[in-house]
Amino acid sequence: MARIDLIDVVKQFKGETVIPKLNLTIREGSFTVLVGPSGCGKTTTLRMIAGLERQTSGDILIDGACVNDVEPGKRDVAMVFQNYALYPNMTVRENIEFGLKNRGVPRRERERLVRDICEIVDLTPYLDKKPQSLSGGQRQRVALARAMVKHPKVFILDEPLSNLDAKLRVHMRTELIELHRRLGATFVYVTHDQTEAMSMGDRIVVMHRGEIMQAAAPMELYDDPDNLFTARFIGTPPMNVLPMNLLPNLGTEGEGRAEYVGFRPEHARLLPGSADPPSDGLAIAGSIITRESLGAEHVYQLRTTAGTCFVKQFLRPYAGGDFATAVVPHDRLYFFDGEGRRLRNLRAASRPEPAAAGVR
């Protein structure tokens, strides 16, 4: 178990700044997920923690000790690579044992450790096989076993599930969560898939262009995003965001000037035709362009004068015609300024009817 601190970490590649200034604390024993679009610097951040890449400036602390000058092998960090990086000429056993041998663990002890780990990840029948003859899922397990057998303080996993097929991926998710609970070590997990992040992490760090957009628990991130980027990155379908100037009957009271308003698809309700807008909600009329049914939930795409938005209904599908009104309660609206920052001190207020007369 260990806590990791990144303090004012900057990373440049040949003068090109990839990470401008990163401050992040990864709590001990947490399952922290770094999530963000491809190229946002997740792998680079991981590699700096592991010591495979040196930061241009700033400090990295593991358990309060500065590890800037500590080589990778001495940081007590184990890494699972995206493509597993198993040693192809070694058997499964040799792959797992390699790190132990280099640490001078005696043979008896090694055999016991390898046996124990292989029981956990179900590899016992494959101990004498080469990685080449294993399936993707099995290779994944070998990579995990190789990391686990060293009993590291920190586990670093770089998109470990991205090479598996969809079904196995979902299965391995639960296994990894289980593993984390069992080992109690700090997990730092990278993915570009927000569903994976939401379902696995107890703390999620949303990154964009080398900067942290928000770091919070999954539901906090979902319910209370700090900015437009996080709001739109988390959730499927993403949060609907409409410009305020196209919604003349929506007013605000409080500090700040909102440029954008957002709402989650599942917080809107679809009403047929141009139903009377309730006084405590935002009503947007439009026509339905797609209807997608996933059994328990139904997703509609609504084209309105303010832009296209998604509406999600649960259990009972919307039965009305193509002309519909989406109604969102005022307390479910999120406001953002021109820079995409969340304006938490704004509340929605309906404008008097005349202003809306021209719309529709």
Place this chain on the structure above:
Amino acid sequence: MPMVPKRLKPYAMIAPALAVFSLFYLYPIGYMIHLSFHEWNFISPEKTYVGLGNYREMLTDDVFLQVLRNSALYTVMTVLLATGTALPLALWLNRKSGFHAFVQGAIFSPHIISLVSVSLLWSWLMDPEYGLLNGLLHWFGIGPLKWLNDPGTALLSLVIVAVWKNLGYNTIVFIAGLQSIPPELLEAAALDRSKPWTTFRRIILPMLSPTLFFLVIINLIGSFQVFETIAIMTQGGPVHSTNTLVYYIYEYGFRYFKIGHASAAGVILLVIVGTLTLGYFRLLSRRVHYYG
């Protein structure tokens, strides 16, 4: 080919290539084997059948046995030195800098010089009286060596030339092999606390095994067929100390006009090179590690 039956189509397609291959490879090989059972002087219309006579004559000839020994010694030394020095050189040169790129280019340049020029250049360098090498050795107080003129050092001198010529090529191929090793394997090793020597022995060397096998076999076959340097620098001398298989064949064929004898030696060379190549493919399929 509209009327060719489907079953024969593949054969029809490879027929042109097969014809060329037969004409320039299979026919000469067959003819050589045929000639090795005869006595012939290249000119007379008569070929006398002598059975295994040429082989018997050759295998009881002390010179031929020495030729085999020379060929083997030359080959082993050249292969060991040319691949053995290329590997550390490649490990050192495998990084991105102007200096390393320059050294790579410099040691590769002998590869593109014709062997005739190389031979003339080294004949001059190794000249016992006026050569640059003896001049250099003199500086270090090492007495003049006779290089190509001494039966004790002549073969080794030719090995030096061959190593100098092949080193650059071997190094470049090794560097290509090193660069094809996925970097995350080495990173995984670093996280596993592998020491440099362990990483080399347990990861780099196995990953390099296809490259190593390739170079060893290419160098082996090339060395067994050495001819130009010997023809130009020593003519097999002094006292047969640098006489090797191909030069021996050349002498019997085109100096003594004993075509049958030369052909028999050619068959022996074919068997040796063929065995090496076969062994190479057998090993390749068993011992080599691919990443994936």
